[in-house]
Amino acid sequence: MSILEVNHLSVSFKQYTAGLKQSHHKVISDLNVNLEAGEILAVVGASGSGKSLLAHAILGILPANASVSGVMTYEGEELTPARQKALRGKEIALVPQSVNYLDPLMKVGKQVRTSVQTGDAVQAQRRVFERFRLGREVERMYPFQLSGGMARRTLLSTAMVSGAKVIIADEPTPGLDPVVIKEALSHFREFANQGCAVMLITHDIESALQIADKIAVFYAGTTVEIAKAEDFAGQGEAIRHPYSKALWRALPQNDFVPITGSQPHPSALPPGCLFAPRCAMATPECLQAQPEMRPLRDGMVRCIHAT
Amino acid sequence: MQLKANDIGFRYENGPWLFRGVNLCIEPGEVVGIAGPSGRGKTTLCRILSSYETPLEGSVTFNDAPLPDKGYHPVQMVLQHPEKAVNSRWKMHSILNEGYHPDEELLEILGIEQEWLTRWPHELSGGELQRFCVARALGPNTRFLIADEMTTMLDAITQAQIWQAVMEIAQKREMGIIVVTHEAKLMQRLCDRVIEL
Numbered sequence: 367m368s369i370l371e372v373n374h375l376s377v378s379f380k381q382y383t384a385g386l387k388q389s390h391h392k393v394i395s396d397l398n399v400n401l402e403a404g405e406i407l408a409v410v411g412a413s414g415s416g417k418s419l420l421a422h423a424i425l426g427i428l429p430a431n432a433s434v435s436g437v438m439t440y441e442g443e444e445l446t447p448a449r450q451k452a453l454r455g456k457e458i459a460l461v462p463q464s465v466n467y468l469d470p471l472m473k474v475g476k477q478v479r480t481s482v483q484t485g486d487a488v489q490a491q492r493r494v495f496e497r498f499r500l501g502r503e504v505e506r507m508y509p510f511q512l513s514g515g516m517a518r519r520t521l522l523s524t525a526m527v528s529g530a531k532v533i534i535a536d537e538p539t540p541g542l543d544p545v546v547i548k549e550a551l552s553h554f555r556e557f558a559n560q561g562c563a564v565m566l567i568t569h570d571i572e573s574a575l576q577i578a579d580k581i582a583v584f585y586a587g588t589t590v591e592i593a594k595a596e597d598f599a600g601q602g603e604a605i606r607h608p609y610s611k612a613l614w615r616a617l618p619q620n621d622f623v624p625i626t627g628s629q630p631h632p633s634a635l636p637p638g639c640l641f642a643p644r645c646a647m648a649t650p651e652c653l654q655a656q657p658e659m660r661p662l663r664d665g666m667v668r669c670i671h672a673t
Numbered sequence: 674m675q676l677k678a679n680d681i682g683f684r685y686e687n688g689p690w691l692f693r694g695v696n697l698c699i700e701p702g703e704v705v706g707i708a709g710p711s712g713r714g715k716t717t718l719c720r721i722l723s724s725y726e727t728p729l730e731g732s733v734t735f736n737d738a739p740l741p742d743k744g745y746h747p748v749q750m751v752l753q754h755p756e757k758a759v760n761s762r763w764k765m766h767s768i769l770n771e772g773y774h775p776d777e778e779l780l781e782i783l784g785i786e787q788e789w790l791t792r793w794p795h796e797l798s799g800g801e802l803q804r805f806c807v808a809r810a811l812g813p814n815t816r817f818l819i820a821d822e823m824t825t826m827l828d829a830i831t832q833a834q835i836w837q838a839v840m841e842i843a844q845k846r847e848m849g850i851i852v853v854t855h856e857a858k859l860m861q862r863l864c865d866r867v868i869e870l
């Protein structure tokens with residue numbers, strides 16, 4: 367069963383340009399994702415594809431000049447701003463991208479304890495630290511005294527003790543050692559195995575595939591494909607969308623050959639299919655309207671020609 | 674035109690040695706990887722090779738002479754976070770032309786679009802910004818390029834685009850490249866040989 371559903375989400379930003387003219391930039395359009403209990407959904411795509419904004423939209427922490435439309439539900443009920451606020455950090459937890467989210471002036475043991483909802487906070491914190499191999503001395507340290515890996519495990523501990531049912535992890539691995547990455551990823555698998563739904567936001571398909579059940583591919587602020595992780599294999603024959611295929615083929619262990627061009631800016635989105643300017647399969651029809659997401663071979667795709 | 678590290682060693686203050694007795698010799702046109710777990714000083718070694726840091730022991734030579742301490746440095750470095758490497762109060766064309774004036778051809782190979790030049794850094798994505806940082810590092814007198822996790826934050830397509838461009842330019846100019854990355858598959862793809870630190 368889905369714990370969290372996002373349907374037709376759009377997010378735009380109001381911006382003032384020269385002469386106080388207002389302009390609206392649509393940074394997310396018609397985006398759909400589903401999080402299921404016990405599953406890891408990896409959200410992959412280039413920077414600027416709207417991945418982090420989706421996380422912020424779910425948590426209700428978008429900046430004030432953002433306007434949001436579409437429907438999000440949590441356990442079948444609409445996720446209103448009031449509910450987002452009530453659930454944030456309790457049932458829906460963010461594992462942020464940056465360790466700067468830790469309070470620099472509070473000892474980390476205490477920070478983790480403040481996230482505990484029920485029961486003995488000290489005990490819960492010590493148990494989770496033990497599990498993540500953070501020694502007793504760490505609880506009395508300040509964030510600046512932690513190594514990068516320790517800081518990351520502290521952030522994970524915070525999410526873990528909160529007892530959240532939905533964990534959203536925003537780029538938790540870049541620049542880490544393969545060993546540390548593997549460890550971080552296995553923690554997410556553990557979350558999911560305990561019945562949590564995990565959304566893993568990353569630009570790194572390869573890491574994502576190691577643990578994810580499903581992959582959502584983002585492009586220019588929208589979902590272009592939802593696939594099973596197993597579909598990303600071989601020459602990418604089972605992959606549905608031309609962009610996802612291109613992403614797969616560009617990996618160093620595959621062809622390492624990129625398609626040309628770059629993702630359009632929110633201020634200059636092309637008409638019709640957002641991928642059309644870079645798509646080798648594009649036909650005049652593709653320019654008519656943005657294709658809808660449609661089911662295809664046990665997955666979803668936003669492309670009129672995908673088979 | 675070799676870049677050589679001769680028995681170099683480094684540590685901070687009175688801390689433990691990060692590394693000692695490191696020897697390295699890179700020929701023009703060669704692509705060499707530096708591998709090793711984090712904390713072994715890969716980035717510090719890169720900083721020493723590009724004269725941002727002085728080794729406590731040993732020396733770095735370029736063409737069998739000490740590296741020049743004035744003028745354009747023949748060893749240039751591109752790092753992981755482009756947003757930290759550019760002045761956020763400058764528009765892109767000023768950032769691009771800070772050290773020298775990259776020509777149209779270079780911009781085209783790197784996929785830098787004219788329209789991006791009038792933007793502020795925060796209006797570009799990480800991949801777009803990184804192309805500028807690469808262009809900036811590829812002045813006509815650059816003989817060696819150090820790519821320290823240069824494409825770690827980028828998606829696979831942007832990563833392949835940037836590397837394809839860099840390799841093409843390196844080949845044309847017989848420029849040497851030092852690659853630091855934790856991604857074993859990328860390392861394998863790019864490098865003629867890999868040194869363990």
Ligand code: SF4
Binds near residue numbers: 641649
């Ligand atoms: S709809 Fe057309 S342009 Fe868009 S991805 Fe499919 S084939 Fe390419």
